[in-house]
Amino acid sequence: MSMIVKIGKKGKAVVKRLLPAEKHYVGYTRRIERVKTAKRVCAMTFDDGPMDMPAAPDRFGGRAMTDVLLDTLKEYGAHVTFDVVGDTSENYPDEAGAPGSASWGGVKYDHYPDFRQDARGGAAHCERLIRRMLDEGHQITNHGFRHVIFGKKPFVYGKRAYLGSLDAAVADLKRLDTLMRERYGCALTMGRPPHYVDKIGDGFTSYDVYDRLGYQYMAASFDGAGWLPSTLSDPDEALEAEIAAMINPMRAALEADPDFFCGQIIFQKDGYNMGKRTPVAFALGRQLKLLKEYGYEVVTVGHLMQESPFADVGADDPLLPKLVKLSETAGVAFTDNRVRLDRTMAWGELAMLLAPKAEAMAKREAAIRKSGKAHPYAGAMAWCIEQKLIGANANPDAPVTALPEEKFTEVKEFSRRNVYEAYQI
Numbered sequence: 001m002s003m004i005v006k007i008g009k010k011g012k013a014v015v016k017r018l019l020p021a022e023k024h025y026v027g028y029t030r031r032i033e034r035v036k037t038a039k040r041v042c043a044m045t046f047d048d049g050p051m052d053m054p055a056a057p058d059r060f061g062g063r064a065m066t067d068v069l070l071d072t073l074k075e076y077g078a079h080v081t082f083d084v085v086g087d088t089s090e091n092y093p094d095e096a097g098a099p100g101s102a103s104w105g106g107v108k109y110d111h112y113p114d115f116r117q118d119a120r121g122g123a124a125h126c127e128r129l130i131r132r133m134l135d136e137g138h139q140i141t142n143h144g145f146r147h148v149i150f151g152k153k154p155f156v157y158g159k160r161a162y163l164g165s166l167d168a169a170v171a172d173l174k175r176l177d178t179l180m181r182e183r184y185g186c187a188l189t190m191g192r193p194p195h196y197v198d199k200i201g202d203g204f205t206s207y208d209v210y211d212r213l214g215y216q217y218m219a220a221s222f223d224g225a226g227w228l229p230s231t232l233s234d235p236d237e238a239l240e241a242e243i244a245a246m247i248n249p250m251r252a253a254l255e256a257d258p259d260f261f262c263g264q265i266i267f268q269k270d271g272y273n274m275g276k277r278t279p280v281a282f283a284l285g286r287q288l289k290l291l292k293e294y295g296y297e298v299v300t301v302g303h304l305m306q307e308s309p310f311a312d313v314g315a316d317d318p319l320l321p322k323l324v325k326l327s328e329t330a331g332v333a334f335t336d337n338r339v340r341l342d343r344t345m346a347w348g349e350l351a352m353l354l355a356p357k358a359e360a361m362a363k364r365e366a367a368i369r370k371s372g373k374a375h376p377y378a379g380a381m382a383w384c385i386e387q388k389l390i391g392a393n394a395n396p397d398a399p400v401t402a403l404p405e406e407k408f409t410e411v412k413e414f415s416r417r418n419v420y421e422a423y424q425i
Contacts, residue, residue, distance in 0.1 A: 024334040025376035026352045028361070029210040032190070032337055034221040035263045036314035037307040040296045042261040044080040045220060046280075047143055047192065049270030050129035051113040052120045055281035056272060057239070065113070066129045066270055068281045070136060076288040078298035079137045082270060083192050083218065086145035086176040087124035088112050091161075100229055104274050108161045110147045110194070113271050121271070123179060130184055139300035141218055142191035145175035149197040150206055157195070166204040166365075170212050177213065190218040190301065203368040207335060211361055218301055220267035225249065226283065229275030242279035247286050254294050261296060263307065311337040319420060326420065329357055331380070341417035348377030348396030349416070353423065354389055354407065355380035 050066040060068050073080060088111045096115040097103025105111045113121035123130050123140075133140060149162045150169045163169045173191060180186045191210055196219075198206040210217050225245045230238035253260040268280055291298060308314045309324060310333055323339060326332045331352030333339045352360070364379030375381070377396040384390040389404045400414045408422040 022336075024336045024338070026331040026333065026349045027207055027211075027335045027376065028331050028357055029207045029215065029217050029335070030309075030333050030337040031217045031219045031335055032265070032301065032305065032309075033219040034265055034311055035304055035308045035337075036311055037263040037304075038259075038314070038316075039307060040259065040262055040294065041299055041304060041307060042264045042266060042291070042296055043301045043304040044078065044224075044266045044268060044298050045083055045141075045192075045218065045301060046080060046268045046270040047083045048112055048121075048147070049082055049084055050121065050123065050126040050133070051271045052126050052129060053113045053117060055278040056276055057235075060281070064126075064129065065278055065281060066126070067132070069270060069284060070129075070132055070138075072285045072288065073138070073298075074136060075285065076292060076298070078288055079139075079300050079303065080268075080298065081139040081141055081190075081218070081301045082133050083141045083143040084130070084176075085112055085122045085143050085147040086179055087118065087122045088147055089118035090146055091118075091148070100275055102156050102274060103159070104276065105272075107159050112147060114276070123176065123184075127183070130180075134184060134186060137300075139302050140180060140186055140188065141301070142173050142176050142180075142188045142213075142215065144191075144194050145172045145179075147194045148172060149194045150209070151197050151199045151201040153195060153197050162197070162201070164200065165202045166200060166208055166212070169200060169206070169209045173209065173213060189215060191215045192218045203372045203374075204365075208365070218265070220265040222250075222253075222261070222264050222266045224266050224268040224280070224287070226278075226280035227269045227273045229273050229277065235277070238275060239277050239279060239282070242273065242275075242277060243283045243286075246279055246283035247290070250287055251290055254290065258294050261291065261294075263304065265301060265304070309333075309337075310339050313339050313341065317341075319417065322425070323420060325425065326353070326423070330354075331357075331360075332420070339416065341415065341420070343416050345400045345414045345416045345419045346397055347390055347394040347400055348375070348381055350400050350403070350419065351377055351380035351384040351390060351396065353419075354404075355383040359383045 052064045054062050055065050055068050091109030094106045094108045097107050105115050119125050151162050177188050180188055193206045230241040232238040313320055360379035363382045364374050367374035367378050381396050385392050411418050411422045
């Protein structure tokens with residue numbers, strides 16, 4: 001099964017190259033994979049914890065897996081983002097899948113940190129570990145209370161239960177959001193969908209979920225690889241192969257380009273891989289040592305975004321402060337976190353700048369609930385047309401030909417840069 005996952009991952013990459021490029025729209029939620037910076041600073045994220053079970057194999061005197069990671073991070077002065085779950089004990093009845101398969105910890109659901117050991121993982125049970133994360137300056141983000149995927153994922157998880165609606169996904173994430181705020185005094189601002197499943201199945205996506213919660217979508221640009229099991233049959237050889245798979249690609253990337261990781265987000269796992277081993281417990285220190293040798297600072301995603309929250313506009317652009325300010329209440333960047341300042345502004349993009357976020361979201365959501373789909377700019381366009389800021393027959397994807405005089409200084413060419421510069425806050 002692990003081979004199927006690896007083949008599927010490669011196949012997905014091939015299909016992505018062959019198909020037309022995905023069309024992105026300006027949105028309130030942006031998929032943060034990396035940011036633009038010339039500094040040698042990068043972020044690292046750990047999914048699925050906290051985990052109060054030992055590493056596997058246990059060579060740390062029975063210490064909790066998450067403690068092992070925290071000890072290593074502390075040794076190297078690194079601060080990271082833990083993308084945690086809440087509690088998987090409600091994910092029954094179920095049965096364990098085959099060892100080495102994607103369903104090793106449950107066929108219908110995920111169970112962390114191991115099957116029938118749910119009380120030893122998650123923010124609801126591991127208070128000491130959560131408090132240690134926060135006390136030592138790490139960031140916590142929302143990976144779902146029960147770690148149930150939002151929609152269908154038939155290739156790898158054909159038998160997997162899923163939430164299936166915007167309301168169910170929002171309710172699940174709110175449970176963890178509330179737990180973190182009320183028990184730990186921690187306000188969450190970002191999330192990552194379980195298994196990166198974005199399509200929910202009722203016309204909505206994970207972007208709509210995060211819109212509702214006021215989150216940004218935390219993704220990653222480099223795979224730390226510790227989640228994939230080796231196909232070697234000998235456990236010791238398999239572990240060594242998994243450790244090498246975590247270190248060698250990082251070393252090769254840095255040797256080819258010492259600035260390779262500037263602004264990148266590295267994906268890791270706080271828990272067992274599909275072979276029920278924890279190569280990250282053994283490889284993390286070597287990864288951090290390698291990054292340190294090249295002069296990198298490893299920080300939380302939140303800290304990284306202080307360099308710039310966007311993938312294509314950095315601190316060297318004088319427009320950055322205004323864009324950051326605008327993005328707090330308006331749609332400025334596309335869903336892939338690019339601003340594309342040199343492109344001509346479209347009517348729908350203008351509407352996302354002008355319409356109040358709550359009004360635009362509510363109108364678009366109502367349209368989807370009524371018909372099952374709606375243009376990404378439908379809500380913002382409807383509000384702007386009602387306010388007579390945009391003509392009733394304007395095509396949301398067509399180029400802007402005029403701007404509301406009361407909102408803008410004079411503009412002759414309607415590039416996105418010119419429009420944002422002329423907009424009066």
